[in-house]
Amino acid sequence: MATLMLHRDVLKDFGRLPAKVQKKVSELIRKFQEDSTQASIHLEKLEQTVDEKVRSVRVGDDWRAIVIAPQKGDTFLLMHVDHHDEAYRWCRNKRFEAHGTLGVLQVFDLQMAEEAAERSRLPEPAPEETLQYPLDRLSDDELFQAGVPRALIPAVRAIRNDAAFEEMIGYLPPEAGQVLFWVVAGRSLEEALEETLGAFDAGAARPEGPGDFSKLAQVASADLVLVEGEEELRRILAEDIEAWRVFLHPYQRKLKEWDIKGPVKISGSAGTGKTVVLMHRAVHLAERLTDDKDKVLVTTFSANLSVTIEDLIRKLNPVAAKRIEVTNLHQLARTICLRAGWQGRVADEQDLSTLWDAVFTEHDPATDGEAAFDRDFIRQEYDEVIDAMGIDSEEEYLTAARTGRSRLSRQQRRRLWIWFQAFNRLLQKRGLLTFEGTVHQARLIVERGGFPRYRHVLVDELQDFGLEGLRLIAALSWIEEDASNPLCVFGDGHQRINRQAKIPLSRAGINVVGRSRRLKINYRTSEQIRRWAHSLLSGMEIDDLDGGHADTTGDRSVFRASEPVAVKVASREEAGAAIADWVKGLCDTHQLGTHEICVAPVFGEVRSALNSLGISSLELQANKADPGQVEPGVRLGAMRRIKGLEFKAVAMVVEDKPDDRNRLERYVAATRARQWLLVVECG
Numbered sequence: 001m002a003t004l005m006l007h008r009d010v011l012k013d014f015g016r017l018p019a020k021v022q023k024k025v026s027e028l029i030r031k032f033q034e035d036s037t038q039a040s041i042h043l044e045k046l047e048q049t050v051d052e053k054v055r056s057v058r059v060g061d062d063w064r065a066i067v068i069a070p071q072k073g074d075t076f077l078l079m080h081v082d083h084h085d086e087a088y089r090w091c092r093n094k095r096f097e098a099h100g101t102l103g104v105l106q107v108f109d110l111q112m113a114e115e116a117a118e119r120s121r122l123p124e125p126a127p128e129e130t131l132q133y134p135l136d137r138l139s140d141d142e143l144f145q146a147g148v149p150r151a152l153i154p155a156v157r158a159i160r161n162d163a164a165f166e167e168m169i170g171y172l173p174p175e176a177g178q179v180l181f182w183v184v185a186g187r188s189l190e191e192a193l194e195e196t197l198g199a200f201d202a203g204a205a206r207p208e209g210p211g212d213f214s215k216l217a218q219v220a221s222a223d224l225v226l227v228e229g230e231e232e233l234r235r236i237l238a239e240d241i242e243a244w245r246v247f248l249h250p251y252q253r254k255l256k257e258w259d260i261k262g263p264v265k266i267s268g269s270a271g272t273g274k275t276v277v278l279m280h281r282a283v284h285l286a287e288r289l290t291d292d293k294d295k296v297l298v299t300t301f302s303a304n305l306s307v308t309i310e311d312l313i314r315k316l317n318p319v320a321a322k323r324i325e326v327t328n329l330h331q332l333a334r335t336i337c338l339r340a341g342w343q344g345r346v347a348d349e350q351d352l353s354t355l356w357d358a359v360f361t362e363h364d365p366a367t368d369g370e371a372a373f374d375r376d377f378i379r380q381e382y383d384e385v386i387d388a389m390g391i392d393s394e395e396e397y398l399t400a401a402r403t404g405r406s407r408l409s410r411q412q413r414r415r416l417w418i419w420f421q422a423f424n425r426l427l428q429k430r431g432l433l434t435f436e437g438t439v440h441q442a443r444l445i446v447e448r449g450g451f452p453r454y455r456h457v458l459v460d461e462l463q464d465f466g467l468e469g470l471r472l473i474a475a476l477s478w479i480e481e482d483a484s485n486p487l488c489v490f491g492d493g494h495q496r497i498n499r500q501a502k503i504p505l506s507r508a509g510i511n512v513v514g515r516s517r518r519l520k521i522n523y524r525t526s527e528q529i530r531r532w533a534h535s536l537l538s539g540m541e542i543d544d545l546d547g548g549h550a551d552t553t554g555d556r557s558v559f560r561a562s563e564p565v566a567v568k569v570a571s572r573e574e575a576g577a578a579i580a581d582w583v584k585g586l587c588d589t590h591q592l593g594t595h596e597i598c599v600a601p602v603f604g605e606v607r608s609a610l611n612s613l614g615i616s617s618l619e620l621q622a623n624k625a626d627p628g629q630v631e632p633g634v635r636l637g638a639m640r641r642i643k644g645l646e647f648k649a650v651a652m653v654v655e656d657k658p659d660d661r662n663r664l665e666r667y668v669a670a671t672r673a674r675q676w677l678l679v680v681e682c683g
């Protein structure tokens, strides 16, 4: 029986087709599932295409579906649906081939690639020594293994410098571009393949020739999906389904299915699909649970993100979702404490200030001898050392490693302990716990066996977890027992905006040595915005969440857009006016919905300026998901609040010279933008 695989663009654009055409396309898919040889399908061979496998099917008076017929096997590919002329133009010069070693489908335009090579040819041959380019190290066979279709090898051979490589990369199949990027960066072919595709091996799924598509369904494909049965087809076509739910990059799929003993760490800059992999992996693991009592835990730092993840996992697989508990760290800790009988509550800022005032009234630091401590210093020491590290006793404090804090003698620590002890007593008396205190108590409860562990634990936003948070997730997972897939943590040191201390996983007993991977393909942000955002952090030491440095070699975005725009203004009023004009331009020219635009941080001046142009705005709320399309209005939010969200366009107002924390916040805000970024420097 013939099968038909669908290209992601067909699914993506399906909703935009006229209803009649949608119906015909659905019928076509159904007919294929019944029998591809049915006379009613009418696969017309096109004469003027460079690839003789291209066929066209009538799906309306002026509408055609482009189908690629196999030369071997009976898997057909539905690649494109368009008006007659556009559809023919789309396929005329393209070739469609299954790659011999990677097993993936590649689509490329030989003529355009050759023209690109021609355009970037050097006007005059350079001296012999400068003619060397890193790609020259690869033989033709190695270029092919790197993913370059044989027909494109001469065009790749013509690359002599980085500019020509950048020019060519847009014409190469994406996996070839990704692998070659690493070779150009100085890596061996094996390393490049490992880093980009995860030592991808199509194994038994290798096609018997470029026209054999029968194995495509067995390899991880970022572009094709085999729809099994009409029900699934209806489900996929009925919803405006997001691409990530169906299509994973081969490397993402590898990480989703990575079966390994011991904890693992997956890092990646903003927008590289960490949360997507986390959700797929959680579902994958939940689907394989054998014991009815077992559960999967997904936890994040911010409450908003956990709400979003819970919702998306339910959409991804409603059955598996029942076995997955999604919560944020704070909520998780509270639940554990409450179930263990705790009846107090978490102290808010007001409580904390009142208690400290009481402690300082009792024992005024200003009267505490010559080297009096500052009140702010005492509070900070408590927050960043005692509370953050879960220190319960003076002995522990005297020997604690206070990373990043100024030196204190043993004697000084003894004196400080008096205030800390008094503060802890007051907290206890009032039945209060600090946020970190809840996490600490929860950890102790789990370690004492007072709360059951989870078969699999997955953690997002790991960079924001403190030592006690890390210890809690370690205690909740089976990392000691040599279990399979006990703990998988995801994070990004570039986005550490909630705490400054960089705490290596190893300090909480989580050993990920040899089990760390990094995602590099950015799906959210254009290459221009990605680069601009990274330039904000230049010179800063960004960690890899386990005591090393984050390495961003090979990071790339899957698409390009316009450069970010920077403007300087003298006041907030002017900033508001500039932003309102920009928003109006985007809505008028690019038909953006106002909910697709975000401005950070929140300024009354921006709101008024938008208002005066008749544009509504909506302030984003903590612990509440963005309502999306149903509630129009330009989103307004603090830079830290928009973490975890994404918009087509973002405007940022920057005022003062930033410290390191501001720079990280700005990085987070800028990387929420997909296509348009406006930076308004004010003052």
Ligand SMILES: Nc1ncnc2c1ncn2[C@@H]1O[C@H](COP(=O)(O)OP(=O)(O)OP(=O)(O)O)[C@@H](O)[C@H]1O
Pocket: 222, 242, 243, 244, 247, 248, 249, 252, 268, 269, 270, 271, 272, 273, 274, 275, 276, 277, 492, 495, 522, 523, 524, 643, 644, 645, 646, 671
């Ligand atoms: N395979 C894929 N195909 C299409 N889109 C994808 C794919 N993987 C991820 N994306 C999209 O890329 C964007 C970023 O993904 P995600 O939020 O998972 O990244 P992240 O690394 O967790 O980002 P951040 O750390 O900035 O929050 C999302 O819009 C997601 O839908």
